[in-house]
Amino acid sequence: MNLEPHKVRSDRFDRYRSDGPSSLRGKLCLLRSNWRIFRMADARCSCGAVTLSLPKEPSKIIVACHCIDCQRRTGAPFGVGAYYPADVVTISGTSKEFTHAAASGGKIHNYFCPQCGSTVYWKLSNLPALIAVAVGAMAEPKYPAPVISVFEQSKHDWVQIDGAVEHFRQSSPKKNSN
Numbered sequence: 001m002n003l004e005p006h007k008v009r010s011d012r013f014d015r016y017r018s019d020g021p022s023s024l025r026g027k028l029c030l031l032r033s034n035w036r037i038f039r040m041a042d043a044r045c046s047c048g049a050v051t052l053s054l055p056k057e058p059s060k061i062i063v064a065c066h067c068i069d070c071q072r073r074t075g076a077p078f079g080v081g082a083y084y085p086a087d088v089v090t091i092s093g094t095s096k097e098f099t100h101a102a103a104s105g106g107k108i109h110n111y112f113c114p115q116c117g118s119t120v121y122w123k124l125s126n127l128p129a130l131i132a133v134a135v136g137a138m139a140e141p142k143y144p145a146p147v148i149s150v151f152e153q154s155k156h157d158w159v160q161i162d163g164a165v166e167h168f169r170q171s172s173p174k175k176n177s178n
Contacts, residue, residue, distance in 0.1 A: 043120055043137040045113035050093035050120050052133055058144050059084050062135065064161050067103045067151035073110060073119055074134075077156040080146055081122070081132035089131050095120065102126070103151060104171035 044051040059082035070079035095111040102108040106125035112118060120137045124130070135143055145163030149155075153169045161167070 043133050045093075045116050045118035045120050045137065047113060047116040047118075049115050050091070050095045050111075050113045050118075052121060052137075053090040053092070054084060054133065054138075055088050058082065059133075060147070061130075062144055062146045062148070063132075064146035064149045065151055066149070066153075066155035066159070068154055069100070069103060069108070070151075071154070074136075077159050080135040082135050082138075082143070083127070083130045083132050086123070086129055086131045089121075089133070091121070 042051045042053050061083040062080065063083065064078050064080050066078045071077060073079060094114065096114045098110045098112065099107055100110075102124060104124070104126060109123045109125075110119050111121050111123075113120065118137065119134055121134065122132045124132070146161055147163070148166045148168070149161040150168045150171050152167055
């Protein structure tokens with residue numbers, strides 16, 4: 001999995017777009033400096049009963065998932081999750097869990113507010129050290145765009161994820177165990 005920062009789609013970054021390595025270095029430095037000034041708010045459900053305290057810097061693993069399960073979970077054409085190390089996320093409030101088989105194999109544990117029904121986070125049995133936080137639950141329009149887009153075989157035709165560096169028809173490839 002490539003975890004390098006994604007392309008930034010903004011007119012103010014156009015001066016850094018060219019094919020040279022110094023240009024790429026300029027883009028990455030500018031992106032890193034923007035991440036440093038980004039102040040993270042807590043993620044929360046609609047009614048505020050379930051909240052997550054997150055690190056100040058945004059995740060570098062932001063995934064747009066077009067699987068049918070994410071479409072049904074969100075009621076939207078795709079879900080977007082920011083993956084954080086589980087040990088840096090503090091969860092407050094009581095959530096309900098819905099567990100089912102994930103399209104990528106293993107199980108997915110969706111956690112939602114029992115009062116308002118908002119899904120705030122989920123965990124994948126295949127990635128036990130990470131917790132996925134619904135980007136919409138952060139309500140931060142300046143949060144970085146996805147860097148990976150998965151299950152594009154079920155992506156709606158009109159959806160376009162330009163900022164993603166990696167696109168996969170199904171889930172992302174499994175790491176080689178050798």
